[in-house]
Amino acid sequence: MGETAPVSRYAIPAERLHGSVFDDRLLSMVFLNEIMARFPEAISFAPGAPHESLFEGVDVGRCVDRYAAYLRENGLSPDGVRSRLYQYGPSRGLVNDLVAEAVRRDERIDVGPDAVLLTVGAQEAIFLLLRVLHEAATDAVAVVEPTYPGLLGAARLLGLPVVGLGDDGAGPDPADLRELYQRTLKAGRRIRTLYLCPDFANPSGTQLSLERRKALLAEADRLDLLIIEDTAYRFTAAPGSAPPSMKALDDVGRVVQVGSFAKIAVPGARTGYLIADQRTDTGTTLAEHLATAKAALTINTAPIAQAVAGGLLLEHGGSIAELGRAKGELYRGNLRHLLAALRLHIGPPEGNAAGVRWNEPAGGFFVQMTLPIPADDALLYRSAREFGVLWTPMRAFYLGDDGEFRLRLSCSSLNPPQIDEGVVRLAKALSL
Missing domain, CATH: 3.40.640.10 (Type I PLP-dependent aspartate aminotransferase-like (Major domain))
Known part of the structure; x- marks a missing residue:
């Protein structure tokens, strides 16, 4: 058994640290990372990360x-x-x-x-x-x-x-x-x-x-x-x-x-x-x-x-464009799949029985969704624990409180079957 490291006797006064380390919006991203680590089996629409398959040809x-x-x-x-x-x-x-x-x-x-x-x-x-x-x-x-x-x-x-x-x-x-x-x-x-x-x-x-x-x-x-x-x-x-x-x-x-x-x-x-x-x-x-x-x-x-x-x-x-050509095709396919799954399992994007709305971009990694309830850390935790699905609260993307009822869905790192199952779980989570 190794020895326990001694505890420092000096406690740095928090007021001496830069205020950014206590910023609620920055801390919310830390909370998201903690949730992802705590529920590794959940289907995650949170990270805007590249798809793992795209690394296979990279030596x-x-x-x-x-x-x-x-x-x-x-x-x-x-x-x-x-x-x-x-x-x-x-x-x-x-x-x-x-x-x-x-x-x-x-x-x-x-x-x-x-x-x-x-x-x-x-x-x-x-x-x-x-x-x-x-x-x-x-x-x-x-x-x-x-x-x-x-x-x-x-x-x-x-x-x-x-x-x-x-x-x-x-x-x-x-x-x-x-x-x-x-x-x-x-x-x-x-x-x-x-x-x-x-x-x-x-x-x-x-x-x-x-x-x-x-x-x-x-x-x-x-x-x-x-x-x-x-x-x-x-x-x-x-x-x-x-x-x-x-x-x-x-x-x-x-x-x-x-x-x-x-x-x-x-x-x-x-x-x-x-x-x-x-x-x-x-x-x-x-x-x-x-x-x-x-x-x-x-x-x-x-x-x-x-x-x-x-x-x-x-x-x-x-060519940077040529480097991204096949990758762009994969991401556009994932985005189309996500938008189709949302329509199938939740309804029309401009309004539906669940009171949920979202945009339908032609590219990129993300869909922005508006809920009738706060898209806060508490809802994220319940989504992960009870339904096995993760997403990103959008409060950190705003200067004020306009993001309180919004969340971001990313489809870049998922496969179509994961997207389908993830949207099914998301629909259940948002019916709370």
Whole structure:
């Protein structure tokens, strides 16, 4: 028997800790993880995780070898390749050239490698942008509610004020953005950035039309703010159906694009990127300034993880779109299956005997559902314990209390039979 570790005699006063660790919305995500661990046999519509089957064709060693061969083909010696992969790397990244070429090929976004920064997932990219683009304590970030909790958590950790825009199902209205900007200005704060996920946002599933994208770009230019475009779910659009990305439409320099290899490749590599080709009055790209901040945060993004992402890109013709093609097809199939199961077992999405409503997005991982009863932790616990089904309460996706009666369903990690059985259980749980 091992000895019991001594208990520290010093108790840190809670008031000395940053308030974010006691934030109810952040703690609600911790509670969700605890519920998932406590009921591992439950069918879970909670995680927005990739489907396990999509990892079967991924050989990490092969990917690293493919990227190493690419380096040798471009003149690097064997010793140079080994050093590039095994040593600390530059803060700006290693596969910048591949990402720049991929967005040029896929999206007609013409940027150089110096405009690309490789990050530890999209989350670090968001954190860096919020830190670097909000210099004054009165700078604010605008979001479309409901919004990605990771953005809200990053802002909370940084002490940045966040203001919310509504979503009428088509995304934020530019007139509402203008009104929010003026109202925020009168309160002594200035909106510097607007965070948007234009294609199948988490959790709403909203996709912005071409007209709405153009109108928001024009409004951002009038208000002198930058748009942070999150493209995490863009690859799930049916081929040829998605409007151009905000970055592709931007001819002024108002958009910084954030991308990730987590959903489209493997989350275990924890590799994301951002495209920030804006120039400061020093002549330096915004990406280079962000790299300076990154050096103080994570030093660099793991070279071997970047090599995995780079190798996967090279295996798919240097195209992010091609890398995500088969995966997007699987997720669209899962989404169609979930929507059909909801109609079959609960009723029409716009209203039914159970008083439950939901949206029907054309892509992404998520369906947003509104209940006649609070979708709180107590209901989640009963759903897990008595019916064996899990979902995500949406309170953490809002600044206020608007998410009290809403939940999010994710179908990305499930198979069709699991989706069918999960919806049957969900229908029973929601009839309480």
